[in-house]
Amino acid sequence: MKGARGRAVKGARVPAPEAFPTRPYDLLKEFTIALVVVAVLSAGLAGLFSSPDETPVTLASWSSAAPNDFTATAVAELAGSSTSAQYGPPYNDTPGAGQKIGPVGLQRAAGVRIPVDPAEDFVLRPLRESPEPPEVTTALAQWNAATPDQRQAWSSAYADALGKAPDGDPAKVAPADYGPVPALAAGLLTLAQAGSLDGQLLTRGRFYQTDYTKPMLLLADGSYLSDRATAQHLTGSQWGMMNETGNYPGQAWLWLYTFWYQIDPFKSSKNADAEVWAIMAVLSLALVLVPFIPGVRSVPRWTRVYRLVWRDHYRTRR
Amino acid sequence: MTSSWTGALRRYALRKLPPEKLLPESQPAYMASWIYVFGVLTVAALVVVLVSGGVLALFGPAWWHVSSVGKYVNSVHLWSVELFMAVMVIHLWGKFFMAAWRGRRALTWMTGAVTFLASIGTAFTGYVVQQNFDSQWISGQAKDALNAVGVGAWFNVLDFGQMLMWHIVLLPLVIGLLTVWHVLLVRMRGIVPPIGATAPGDER
Numbered sequence: 001m002k003g004a005r006g007r008a009v010k011g012a013r014v015p016a017p018e019a020f021p022t023r024p025y026d027l028l029k030e031f032t033i034a035l036v037v038v039a040v041l042s043a044g045l046a047g048l049f050s051s052p053d054e055t056p057v058t059l060a061s062w063s064s065a066a067p068n069d070f071t072a073t074a075v076a077e078l079a080g081s082s083t084s085a086q087y088g089p090p091y092n093d094t095p096g097a098g099q100k101i102g103p104v105g106l107q108r109a110a111g112v113r114i115p116v117d118p119a120e121d122f123v124l125r126p127l128r129e130s131p132e133p134p135e136v137t138t139a140l141a142q143w144n145a146a147t148p149d150q151r152q153a154w155s156s157a158y159a160d161a162l163g164k165a166p167d168g169d170p171a172k173v174a175p176a177d178y179g180p181v182p183a184l185a186a187g188l189l190t191l192a193q194a195g196s197l198d199g200q201l202l203t204r205g206r207f208y209q210t211d212y213t214k215p216m217l218l219l220a221d222g223s224y225l226s227d228r229a230t231a232q233h234l235t236g237s238q239w240g241m242m243n244e245t246g247n248y249p250g251q252a253w254l255w256l257y258t259f260w261y262q263i264d265p266f267k268s269s270k271n272a273d274a275e276v277w278a279i280m281a282v283l284s285l286a287l288v289l290v291p292f293i294p295g296v297r298s299v300p301r302w303t304r305v306y307r308l309v310w311r312d313h314y315r316t317r318r
Numbered sequence: 319m320t321s322s323w324t325g326a327l328r329r330y331a332l333r334k335l336p337p338e339k340l341l342p343e344s345q346p347a348y349m350a351s352w353i354y355v356f357g358v359l360t361v362a363a364l365v366v367v368l369v370s371g372g373v374l375a376l377f378g379p380a381w382w383h384v385s386s387v388g389k390y391v392n393s394v395h396l397w398s399v400e401l402f403m404a405v406m407v408i409h410l411w412g413k414f415f416m417a418a419w420r421g422r423r424a425l426t427w428m429t430g431a432v433t434f435l436a437s438i439g440t441a442f443t444g445y446v447v448q449q450n451f452d453s454q455w456i457s458g459q460a461k462d463a464l465n466a467v468g469v470g471a472w473f474n475v476l477d478f479g480q481m482l483m484w485h486i487v488l489l490p491l492v493i494g495l496l497t498v499w500h501v502l503l504v505r506m507r508g509i510v511p512p513i514g515a516t517a518p519g520d521e522r
Contacts, residue, residue: 014421017346017508019517025345027358034355034362038401042366045400046393053383053392054451090471099466106468113471210479217476220458229455236459244445244452248396251445253403253438273466288431291419301513305415310512313348317515 052246054232057225059201059215063192066224068168070192073222074185075162077118079155082221084118091116091217099274106274114213122218126200127187136187139180146179154179236261256283340505349509353416356409357504363402364497368490370395375486379449399441410434418510426503433496440493443485446475457481 063070076082088097090113098107127140143151158178165172170182191197201215219225229235232245239262242254260266260276269275290296300306307314373391374382382388410430413419419427446457457475464470474480 015511015515015517016421017511019519020346020348020511020515021518022344023347023350024343025349026343027341030355031358031362034358035365038359038362038366038398038405041401042363042370042394042398045397046390049393049397050389051393051396052450052452053389053448056449056451056454087465089468090465101467107466110465110468110471114474210482211474211477213474213476216454216458216461219454225454225458228451232451232455234452234455244456245450249400251438251441252400253407253441271466273463277463277467284435287435288428290414290431291424291427297417297419300415300417303415306417306513309351309353309412309416310348310515312350313512313515 049248052244052248054245057219057228058195059192059197059218060195062219062222062224063189063197066222067189067193068162068170069222069224071170071185071189072159072162072168073218074123074188075155075159075181076221077122077218078181078184079152079159080119081156081159082118084116084122084217084221087116087217090114092118099271101271101274101278116214116217118217118221121214122201123184123188126191126197127184129200130191130196132187135183139183139187142180143184150179154181158182158185237267256280335502335506339508340502342505346509346511348512348515353408353412354509356405356412359405360402360409361497361501363398363405364493366398367395367402368494370398371486371490379447379482383449395444399444403437403441406434406437416510417513420510420513421507423503423507423510426500426507429496429500429503433493433500436489436492436496440485440489443481443489447478447482447485449478 059070073082077085080086084091086094086097088094089107089110092115093112098105100107124140124143127136132140146154154177157176158173158181161173161176161178162168162170164174170186173182188197191200198215201218202209202212226235232243233239234243234245236258239255239258242251242258244250257276257280260279261272266272266276286293286296370391374388374395377385377388382392413427413430442456442460446453446460460475461470464473464475473484
C-alpha cells in the first residue's frame with residue numbers, strides 16, 4: 001500500500017530544471033535569427049504570391065451587372081419573403097425565426113437589437129427621399145394608401161410572375177394587376193444603378209459612418225453575391241469561410257469549425273450555426289483545460305512521441 | 319527596507335523572476351530538439367505581424383488598395399500571419415506531445431491555448447476589414463453564426479468600424495499581454511523536463 005502510494009507520488013513529481021546538467025544557450029541570439037528568418041520568409045512569400053484583393057460588390061455594380069436579380073430582390077423585400085425579412089433577431093421579430101441549441105434559443109433571447117424593416121429601409125424610404133419621376137411618386141402614394149393585405153397580394157403576385165418570366169426579366173412578365181410594385185422596383189433599380197442607393201443605405205443623415213449592416217443585408221438577399229462566392233469556392237458546402245478568393249491558403253486554422261458544416265446532422269440542420277458554435281465552444285474550453293482532463297492529458301504518455309523530442313536524453317540515460 | 323507598494327512589487331518580481339532566470343545564458347541539456355525553435359519562431363512571427371500591421375495602420379485601411387507599396391505591405395502582413403499561425407500550431411502540438419503542462423505549468427499551457435484562440439479571432443477580424451469581396455462574403459456568412467448564438471448585435475461583423483477597432487486595438491492588446499504572460503511563465507518555471515526523467519543523483 002505504502003509502496004504503491006510512494007510510486008504514484010514519485011511518478012507524478014516533476015523535478016526542477018535546475019537539477020539537470022546545462023549547456024550554453026543564447027536566447028536573444030536565437031530570437032534574432034528567428035526574427036530574420038520569419039521576416040525574410042514573409043517578405044519573400046509576399047513578393048512571390050502577393051495577396052488577393054477582389055473588388056467588392058456595390059449596389060450599383062450589382063444592379064448594373066444583374067438588374068433582374070436586383071429587381072427580384074427588391075420585390076422580395078416588399079413581399080416580406082427575402083432572407084432579411086424572414087431573419088428574426090437581431091434585425092426583426094419574425095415569429096419562429098432564430099436558431100436553437102437543443103431547447104435553448106439564444107438568438108431570440110438576445111432580442112431585436114439592430115432593427116431592420118427591409119421593405120421600408122431598403123425600398124420605400126430610399127425612394128421617398130429621392131427626387132423621383134411622377135410614376136414612382138404615384139406608385140408610392142398608391143402603396144401607402146393600400147391595406148397590408150393588398151400590398152402583400154401585389155408584391156407576391158409580381159414576385160411569382162418575375163420567377164416565371166424568361167430570365168426573370170421585368171419586361172417579359174405576364175400582364176396582371178401588380179399595383180404599384182413594378183414602378184417601385186423599377187424606380188429602385190434606377191436609383192441603385194446611379195449609385196445613390198449605396199450612399200442612402202449607409203449615411204442615414206450622418207456624414208461619418210462605418211456600419212455596413214443594411215447595404216450588406218440587401219446585397220446578401222440577392223443571388224449575385226452568392227453566385228460570385230460559389231465561383232470562388234467560398235460557400236459553406238465548399239469549406240466556406242476558411243477559403244479566400246484565388247489560390248491562397250486562407251484561414252486554414254478554421255478547418256475544424258468548417259468541418260462540422262460538411263457532415264450530417266449539421267449539413268442539413270436549420271440550427272447548424274448554433275450547434276456548431278456550441279461544439280466549438282466545448283472543444284475550445286477542452287483545449288484550454290487539457291492539463292486537467294483525465295485521459296486526454298495521458299495521450300502524450302501513450303503515444304510516446306515525446307521519446308523523439310528527448311531522444312538524446314533517453315539515449316544518454318540508457 | 320521601505321514599505322512602499324513599488325518596493326513590494328520590485329521585491330516580488332525579483333523573487334519570482336531574478337534576472338538570471340529571466341535572461342539565462344544556459345538551458346538544461348535535455349532541451350535539444352528542433353521542436354523548441356517553434357516557440358521563439360511564433361514570437362518572431364508575431365513581431366513581423368505587428369510591424370507590418372503597424373505600417374498598414376499608419377496609412378489607413380484603404381491605402382493598400384490604391385498603392386503598390388501598400389499592396390506589398392499587406393502581402394507581408396498576410397504571409398506573416400500564415401507563418402505565425404503555422405508555427406504556433408506546430409508549437410502547440412509539440413507542447414501537447416511533451417505534456418508540457420507537468421510540474422505546475424498548467425497556466426503556461428492555458429495562456430498559450432487562449433492566445434491561440436485569440437489569434438484565430440484576430441485573424442478573422444482581419445479578414446472582415448480588408449474592404450474587398452472576401453470581407454463582404456466572410457462577414458455576410460459569419461453574421462449568421464454570431465447571430466445564431468445571440469452575440470451578433472454586440473459583435474457586429476457588418477460594422478467595419480467596430481471590427482477595425484477589434485482588429486487593430488483590442489485583440490492585439492490581448493495577444494500581446496497574453497504572450498508576455500506566457501513567456502514570463504516559461505521563464506519562471508523553466509523548460510519542462512522529459513517525461514519520466516529523474517534529477518541526476520536522484521535515480522534509484
